[in-house]
Structure formats: C-alpha cells, structure tokens
Amino acid sequence: MVRYALIAEPDPQRAAGLLALLTAEGLEGVIVRDGAEAQEQVRQRGAPQLLVTDLALPRMDGFALLTWLREQDGAAGTQVVVVTAFDELRVRAWQLKGTLGIHALLSRRASTELMRDTLRRVLGGQLASQAPPDEASSEQEKQRLASIAAMRLVDDGPPEAELQQLVTEVAQAFGVPVALLTLVLGERQWFKAHVGLPPSLAKDRGTPRDWAFCHHVVQGREPLVVPDARRHPVFRDNPLVRDGIVGSYAGAPLQTSTGEVLGSLCVIDTRPLVLGVEDLAALRELASRVAEDLEQRARAKQATAQAQAAPVVSEASALALLREAVQALDVAALLVAPGRRPHTCNAAMADLLGLPSDAFPGMTFDAFCQHVASLTTDPAATLRQLDLAAGASRGLRLTLALERPQPRRLRWVARPFPIPGGTAQMLTLSDMVSPRPPREERERQFRVDALTGLDSRRFGEERLLREIGRCRRSGMPFSVLLADVSGLGRLNATRGFDAGDAVLRDSARVLEALGAPTGFAVRWEGGLFLLALPGVDAERTETLRQRLHATPGVPAMASATVTVEGEEDPQGTLTRAQAALTRAKMEQRPPHLP
Known part of the structure; x- marks a missing residue:
C-alpha cells in the first residue's frame, strides 16, 4: 500500500482544508474532484493508505467508488473517512460500513478540531463513531416553510411562462429530458416549473416528500448528484426510480438571502448522468440566481399587495413605498410610474447605462428608450423593439446587444402592475453573459x-x-x-x-x-x-x-x-x-x- 492520502472532494476550498490537515499528519495528499478521477488515481498509484471521500460525487458516487475500491488488490488496508452533508446517505453508509470498509463518518459541517481528531484516530488504527445527524430543528423548518408562505410561491395557476422557459433552457443546456424548479413543502414537493415530466406527474405538479430527491438537497443545504440512481443503495428503491422516471439526478439548493433553502433547481435523466464538477458548479450558480429572482418577485408582489390593500394610499405614497424595493435589488431596475414616467432607478441601472441616478426622474420614457437604443449598433431597430416593449399590457421580454459603455448582451424584462393612479411598470436589465450581479462584479474588480x-x-x-x-x-x-x-x-x-x-x-x-x-x-x-x-x-x-x-x-x-x-x-x-x-x-x- 502506498503511503498517501486520497481526497475525493468536488469543493476546492474544502479539499484544501482537508489537504492541510493531512499534510500536518505527515501524509502526502492527492486531491481528486469526482469518483472517476479517484479511480484513475488508484489505478496509477495503487491503493492509498487513507481515502477521505464525499458520498455525492459527480460521475461516480461515493458508494460505487468504495465498492470498487474494496475489489482492488492491495486495498484491504485502506482506511476510509466519509464526509458528507446528507444525513440519510450517511446513515446508509454506516449501515454498510463493514462491507464498504468505512472507519468514520462525519458531517460536512463538522468543526476543524473534530475533523483533525477523527483523522488522527483513524490513522492510529481506531474505529471512530458515527457523527450524529445534522437534523434541522423544528423551529428552523417552521421558519423555512413560513418563508415559502410569505413569498406566496405556491399557487393554483399554471406555471409562469418565464420560469417554464428557464427550465426548458436548463434541460437543453444539460442535455437531459427533465428539468424542475421545485419547492419542498411540509409533506410534499411541488413543481413550480417543469419540463419533460410524464403526464401524471405534470398534472399533479408534485410528489410525496418522501419520494423527493430535492428533500435531501434541502436537508443537506448542498448540491446533490446521483449519477446512477438504479444502483444507489439509498435511492434504488424510490418509487420514481422503480417506475423508470428517475435514472439519475443532480440538484442545487434554492437558498434565500436569509439562509432558508426553499427547494431545488434540478435535472433528471432516465439513464446514468455524466455531469462533471464544472457542470455541477454551473447548476449551483443558476439555482442561486433563480432564488434571487424569486425573492425579487416576492418583494414586488408584497409591495403591490400593500399598495392595493390600502385604497386611500395616493399614487405618490405607493411609488415611495416601491422606491425602497427598487433600491434593494442587485439587478439593474427602473420603476416607471403611470403615464410612462421614469420614477426611480437603483445604482445598478445607473452604472449599466452610464447615467447618473438623478437623471432618471427628469426623463420621459421615450428619452430613456432613445438613450438605451443609442448604446446599440442599430439604434432605429432597437427603438422599435423598445416601443413594443413599453406598450405591451402584459409585459415583454427581449434581448439587447449594447456596445457602450462596454459590449454586453442584456435581457430586458418589463412587468406591469396596478397601483393607485394607474399602471406602473418594473423594468429590469440583466447581463446574459456574466452571471455576476453588478454589486458582485464591483466586488470582484476590487478583489x-x-x-x-x-x-x-x-x-x-x-x-x-x-x-x-x-x-x-x-x-x-x-x-x-x-x-x-x-x-x-x-x-x-x-x-x-x-x-x-x-x-x-x-x-x-x-x-x-x-x-x-x-x-x-x-x-x-x-x-x-x-x-x-x-x-x-x-x-x-x-x-x-x-x-x-x-x-x-x-x-x-x-x-x-x-x-x-x-x-x-x-x-x-x-x-x-x-x-x-x-x-x-x-x-x-x-x-x-x-
């Protein structure tokens, strides 16, 4: 057996922390990002003295990796420490510890001191005990469900066209038949948007929570990938797997700015799923942006509801209330008052268009559209598009290609809504090339x-x-x-x-x-x-x-x-x-x- 430690961990920061701990114990550490890379490393160098692995690895999951490892010559003495965020996976791994040769199981949220102590005990030949599950308290679960209710995300209407388009694009980008935007409720998961589902599930728009892979994402607060559900010891008996609906799964958490995980953005295939670390990171970034958009929608709905609930509120008071919501947004936003009067914008919009914030209230909407068009290569054609967008009673989405202040592709989204005095409009411009919101981009330039x-x-x-x-x-x-x-x-x-x-x-x-x-x-x-x-x-x-x-x-x-x-x-x-x-x-x- 070769005296080195193999670390199978997709997250580079966590992998670096584990490497530092093992280096301090005198071991050479080798980092791999998924189960297939771990296999290749063992083939090249031989079985390691110690394997530290997650169970939710891309390309080949941790259970399959450990099963394969125990079949290799010279691997009988390899010590194994499992570190994972998912309680049910950890419980099942502990049940199989004899077969898989597991010496210790830890939560991803274990302290550095506990991690170091566990590694030392395992390297010293001791069998460490299983860490207790990271069960969320009933109060935390109540708060999570209260956030979903307060945001009014569940309704009886059909899925929103914009979210349907999103999941369609996600399915196409990842080359899978099914993509879902799910909310995990008390007893069930509910599909806020979906594409590719069998008719029965599409009609019900949900499943029992016990069937939901997304439940594990909510519990673990981390992305979950199951490359082959049919062979997975936790998921192979799931009704969705037995019925041939789910053959593989990858989901990332919809986490709010206050830390609650609402559900998951996920992709599903009927066959084994070959997603790499970069794919999983892209899915996580998309989920983060979707969660931010859901929060922004909820704020806009709440502001509109407050304005509608108080008919004595004047137009000026309603606009003043909405002004705070606009300023809180990271995406570039402009509030247009009834009569197509630009009322207020946030700093992100001013930066994006190269205009001072105080210029907007004095503009007509036509002048605003003319300024945006002037930043493109074909102002006349762009202006015709913007006139159509401004006049649409149900809102409109379109794509703009700006050349100034810097080349970029933007998505224009106009959302009309009633307030006292008429119909206002929330206009947002988001960068289609860079996933970073303006505030994050400014921070990145600083770093x-x-x-x-x-x-x-x-x-x-x-x-x-x-x-x-x-x-x-x-x-x-x-x-x-x-x-x-x-x-x-x-x-x-x-x-x-x-x-x-x-x-x-x-x-x-x-x-x-x-x-x-x-x-x-x-x-x-x-x-x-x-x-x-x-x-x-x-x-x-x-x-x-x-x-x-x-x-x-x-x-x-x-x-x-x-x-x-x-x-x-x-x-x-x-x-x-x-x-x-x-x-x-x-x-x-x-x-x-x-």
Whole structure:
C-alpha cells in the first residue's frame, strides 16, 4: 500500500482544508474532484493508505467508488473517512460500513478540531463513531416553510411562462429530458416549473416528500448528484426510480438571502448522468440566481399587495413605498410610474447605462428608450423593439446587444402592475453573459487584478493576514515566496507594453500552478508577485523556489522566501520578505544587455 492520502472532494476550498490537515499528519495528499478521477488515481498509484471521500460525487458516487475500491488488490488496508452533508446517505453508509470498509463518518459541517481528531484516530488504527445527524430543528423548518408562505410561491395557476422557459433552457443546456424548479413543502414537493415530466406527474405538479430527491438537497443545504440512481443503495428503491422516471439526478439548493433553502433547481435523466464538477458548479450558480429572482418577485408582489390593500394610499405614497424595493435589488431596475414616467432607478441601472441616478426622474420614457437604443449598433431597430416593449399590457421580454459603455448582451424584462393612479411598470436589465450581479462584479474588480487574474494587493494582503492567523491557531507552518520579474521596464521600452503584459500573465500562471492546491498568488505591485504557502515549511518552500527558476520559459526573476516565526506579527513577516528580496537582487548579477 502506498503511503498517501486520497481526497475525493468536488469543493476546492474544502479539499484544501482537508489537504492541510493531512499534510500536518505527515501524509502526502492527492486531491481528486469526482469518483472517476479517484479511480484513475488508484489505478496509477495503487491503493492509498487513507481515502477521505464525499458520498455525492459527480460521475461516480461515493458508494460505487468504495465498492470498487474494496475489489482492488492491495486495498484491504485502506482506511476510509466519509464526509458528507446528507444525513440519510450517511446513515446508509454506516449501515454498510463493514462491507464498504468505512472507519468514520462525519458531517460536512463538522468543526476543524473534530475533523483533525477523527483523522488522527483513524490513522492510529481506531474505529471512530458515527457523527450524529445534522437534523434541522423544528423551529428552523417552521421558519423555512413560513418563508415559502410569505413569498406566496405556491399557487393554483399554471406555471409562469418565464420560469417554464428557464427550465426548458436548463434541460437543453444539460442535455437531459427533465428539468424542475421545485419547492419542498411540509409533506410534499411541488413543481413550480417543469419540463419533460410524464403526464401524471405534470398534472399533479408534485410528489410525496418522501419520494423527493430535492428533500435531501434541502436537508443537506448542498448540491446533490446521483449519477446512477438504479444502483444507489439509498435511492434504488424510490418509487420514481422503480417506475423508470428517475435514472439519475443532480440538484442545487434554492437558498434565500436569509439562509432558508426553499427547494431545488434540478435535472433528471432516465439513464446514468455524466455531469462533471464544472457542470455541477454551473447548476449551483443558476439555482442561486433563480432564488434571487424569486425573492425579487416576492418583494414586488408584497409591495403591490400593500399598495392595493390600502385604497386611500395616493399614487405618490405607493411609488415611495416601491422606491425602497427598487433600491434593494442587485439587478439593474427602473420603476416607471403611470403615464410612462421614469420614477426611480437603483445604482445598478445607473452604472449599466452610464447615467447618473438623478437623471432618471427628469426623463420621459421615450428619452430613456432613445438613450438605451443609442448604446446599440442599430439604434432605429432597437427603438422599435423598445416601443413594443413599453406598450405591451402584459409585459415583454427581449434581448439587447449594447456596445457602450462596454459590449454586453442584456435581457430586458418589463412587468406591469396596478397601483393607485394607474399602471406602473418594473423594468429590469440583466447581463446574459456574466452571471455576476453588478454589486458582485464591483466586488470582484476590487478583489482581482485585471491583468493577471490573481488576487489584488489590497485583497491579497487581507487574505494573507487571515491565513497566517489560521495557520498559527492550527499549529501549522506558513511561508511566503516573493518573485520579482527582472528587466520589466526595459522590456516594455524595447518591445512594448503588450510584451510586458504577456510576461506578467505567464508568470502569474506559473506561480498559481506552483502554489496549488493550497497556496495562492498575489500580484503585489508592478512585476512583483507574492506566493502564500499555508502549511508549507521553510525546506519545502525553498524547493518550490528552485523549481520556479527551473521551469522552462519563466523569465529572469529575483526571488526570496521566508517562514513565519512563532508569534511574529504578520507585517513583520512581510518586512523580512521584502528585505530578503532586496538582498537577493543585490547579489544577483545584472542580466546581460543585448
């Protein structure tokens, strides 16, 4: 048996945390993202001393992986720790612990201390006990159901056309026959939107909660993937599986801004489902956006209901009430008063269209449409589209291609609703290319260096200080590698800034790869990069520094390393690193000039 630990974990942050714990125990850790990658690693390197795995892995689930592993030569002594968010999967795994060779089961929400203690006990040859289920309290469940009721998400009407279009697009994007937007209620799951269901389920728009795969997503608060439900020890006896309706499943939680999980956005196939980690991440991002949209719809409905419930409220009072809802939205939004009068917009709309917020109340709606059209390549054709959108009594959705202030594709959605004095309209513009709402995009620009894609210095320094503190509390080493590209100014002067930028981007990629999977790189300033290495001691850091200079194609660099000493102030560590780099530059012979 090879002395290494195999970590099968789709989430890179959690995988990095597990790797740090195992490195501290003296094991070489190898991270894989799904069950198929884990199989390939075992084939190449042999059975590991320790396997830490989730049960809900893409491509091959944890149960199938453990069954396969126990059939391999030399794997009888492999110790197994299961870490998963799903209680019923964990209970079933514990029932099969003898067959699957499981030594411990933990919740994803287990503390670092419990995780470390469990790993040490298993490595020491002890059989750890099962962690208790993470059952939500009755109060939490009441609050979750109250949120669904307050948002008025369940109704007797047909599925909304916009949500039906969404699930249709999701099914097409993932290449599956069925996609659902589900709400998990007290005793049943209810399909708010659906495509591809058998007629009986489509008519009932739901199933008992006991049948619902989405129930597990709500309980675990994490995405769940079941690549082959017919062979899965938890789901193979599910009535939907026995009837051939569900052969495989992947679902992501609809989580509100206050933390309640309403249900799931899921895809279903009658055959085994081959979804990778990137696919699962995309589904999770879509679910997050859908949950945000449902919240926005609920706020708009609540504001409309309040306005309608008080007939003595004036038009001005109703608009003032709605103004707060508009300002709270992350998506670009404009409130249009009766008579097609732009009333108020949020900061996201102003940023998107390059207009100051105070310009909107003084505009006519025609002037607003003309401004939007002027940002496109064909203003006349766009203006005709917008006139149609503005005049539609039931609202309209259309797609716009803006060239200014920057090229982007936008979805225009107009939703009319009555208020005292007439019909108002909520107009939203959402970016169809970038999934990030404007607020998140602004935060991303603060965090990320635009040229290299690395952490910016300001964000990287904050992250560095946090990681040093974390490693100190955990008793782990922490090292820093500084690397400064030599002759960058001369390169820019002789070959142009494009050449210099290319060198910086290439250097960033090399440093990122060098620090993977637990380290992170920061563009400190100019041609100076910092590589933070949590869990790495001085000797290994020096090895990495030498590997950096030996990498083919890496430009000439001056470099230096330091390791945090005792309770040294983190700023003191950075000062020592800068001093060491200065000495390295002085000792380095100047590069030969052409």
